[in-house]
Amino acid sequence: MKEKLKKIIHHLKTKKVAYGDARYVFNTNQSIAVKGQTVEAISQSDDMGIGIRVIVDGCWGFAATSSLADEDLIKTANLAVKIARASALTKKVEVQLAKVKPYIDNYCTKYKEDPFLTPVDEKLELLFKITDTLRVNKAVKLAEANMNFFRTKKIFCSTEGACIEQEIVESGGGYTATAVAGGEVQKRSYPASHRGDYACAGYEYIRQMGLLENAERVADEAAALLKAPDCPATDTTVIITGSQMALQVHESCGHPAELDRVLGTEISLAGGSFMTLDKLGSFRYGSPIVNIVIDSTAEGGLGSFGYDDEGIKASRSHVIKEGIIVGYLTSRETAPVIKSVSNGCMRADGWNSIPLIRMTNLNLEPGEWEYDDLIADTKDGILLDTNKSWSIDDKRLNFQFGTEIAWQIKSGKIGQMYKNPVYTGMTPEFWNNCDAICNKKHWHIWGIPSCGKGEPKQTAHVAHGTSPARFNNVTVGVSK
């Protein structure tokens, strides 16, 4: 395959492109979903092709094909050139790329058990044991469990001489118990909602998730929610735990820190960002204990890799340092705008997509609190866990999240369970009210395999390392 890519690169050079790259991607996905004692969906998909990106006349062109025949690849390369020339009809400035070292390298995810070699029977046995356990509680009317495995092989070659081969392996899954009574529906999920938790890892990740061990508790909580009172509407202190903290970071820091959004190139669909360039280095995004890093080197993180889809080596850098905006998620084209170099966030979701600035592992650094101490230190508040709904404005300021479950915290103790909790706020005000973050012991990298962006729409696999954190003066219970 490398030879085919090299031929494309040679052809692009004969076309005198200012820059060109060719990316071969072969994605394999195995997806298993069960409902009760029935297999809801089980499938294996292969998807491969080559995407060719060029700069001609100072503008971008991209064309992709699933046909690997030599004549089709040359046709596709020529189409990319033609498209770039069409782009030049509206050119304002020449596309300039930050200079980089062209790497020749290989990278492979570290994993112990190849998830595609683990027998389907074994996977189904575990999933059915989970749904059986969930259904022991008679209030649970719907027990769903799933696993997903991904293998991405890709080769990237550029006219600058880069040639990088990578193999990324990802595993994950989760389950949901849905309790129904009358017109009331309540769900509890483990370890996270919306298909569970994922990592760059093999089947060993599934084995250590504690899936079966938590099933009884999850079912009982779903059933208990049916009888729980609604979360009260109040302004209070909240402690956010689990995957909800990850989604809070994702929506209110990750997306607004994408430099393409900041520069307006995602405005028509996903929107812009309040984290404008004038705020870099001075704007107080959060309290001094808030540190957020973009880190594609984090071992096991779903956003980890060797190189991004522009050939930039994985790296770690701050976006928020001691509460101040100090960086963005960047690309070779955008980094020079802030007089910086790319921190390697350009990723495409397949051979047929152009790379966009995407989150990798965007992590809230752990603080110093023990979780039990944090609860004990909270006089009056609400504990929120597991995302249910999410919504945020197109500059990422006003957000509203719903969680599956909440508990009252009274005089340092967890008390009454609440259903239908919702909280809302404005991003900087919210993060400036963060006064405690739990320590490394409670820190986990949550993998999200479904981050949408771009036109045509792309779905990225991203992750967020978070631990439970406390926020004061938060408006809760606004759904009424």
Add this chain to the structure above:
Amino acid sequence: MIGESRIFSTLRSIIQKSEADQTEAIFIGSYSGLTRYANSYIHQNVAESNATIFFRTVIDGRVGVATTNSFKRNDLLRTLNNSLMIVKHQPPNPDFKGFPRPCKYKKVKTFFEPTVAYTPRQRAEVVRKICREADKFKLTVAGAFSTSSSELAVINSNGVAAYQPLTTAGINLVAMSDNSSGFASGLSRRVVKIPFESITKTAIQKCLDSRNPVDLEPGKYDVILEPEAIAEIMNWLTYIGFGAKPFLEKTSFLSRNIGKKVMGTQISIYDDGADSSGLAAPFDFEGVAKKKVYIVKKGIANSPVYDSLYAAKGKTRSTGHALMPGSGEGPMAGNIFIAPGKKSKASLIAGVKDGILVTRFHYINGLLNTPKALMTGMTRDGTFKIKNGKIVGAVKNLRFTESITKAFSRVGGVSKETRLVANWWDDFGCCSSPTIMIKRFNFSGKTEF
């Protein structure tokens, strides 16, 4: 384009090799181009040629799915075998009653050569005109303009053989000033039918009219929801409520309510994949003809949509709303129509004493409480104050949190004009919507712009 005869002959020859009791193959070919612009220049410009082939096999009620995007014979055979391997490792699905049998579906013209022949340069020329028009008003523009052709073919060992070529063209456009924005969009199977000039004018005028927006306190306001705003709500209703999966699982607002009044009598929502005034696609991904299904008729909950699996579970017949195999999402309504009313949009606005006009919603989420269809979302790209029947200026964007069934029970009027809006189903669906006036719509929050 590979074409009907080559697709059928190739897939038939593969199916004949299958050891399964029943075998199905689905071919989705896609040849698309998309020109994306922002800050009044083209910054992304892409083309893709792809074909995905699904094999679904059944042995003793056990179902396996495997997918490839290679049309080479060896890869197709390997994928068929992958599907059979999956089948062998799972228990029977008692709800699965077999693949559909052949049926007649309405012949609808969905393929138009000028859309296929549209070049990247032609798309760029349209964008250039839009940019130049915006320049005249010192505005910038952003959006995307796509043209595509696709082929959908479904073939199974029961004799189903359905083929439909499709073309689609769509544009969206945001015009922006320092403190305002305006949105407009267009969608058609025929690129020549998209009124680029009027779309540009609408977005620019909305942007100019929404300059210097003022703060408005959240609360209950009468609202005029334009088609783009309604279509976004319909996307979520489709997902959480219109399909047989949430219906039978009792998480839909339709569950327990069939035959009961769930919305105002002015609201009728139906799905019609054979209506060429929308983006028609006359059969589903199992090759079953799409039936016209009233989901809500004059405010009364009528029926969800079904595929063959959920039809068996619900002891009824498929309505032709299967998705691609392996999705696990159940059947979906993709060709949504909301019946128009008798009033003009202008008269709806004239009837509002103190209210808000919403051009478009952003980032709606409908998972808050699905049996109540409780949703939240933000306004964007043109939110206006209406006073005594007239638009008097722009307001900063607001967050709504509302039960959509309750909101649609307080309808003050439905416009006779409708517009096609793109939805989540790309080439295979859309939403045709009027403008709707709703009384006392609940805005629960606000933002800074």
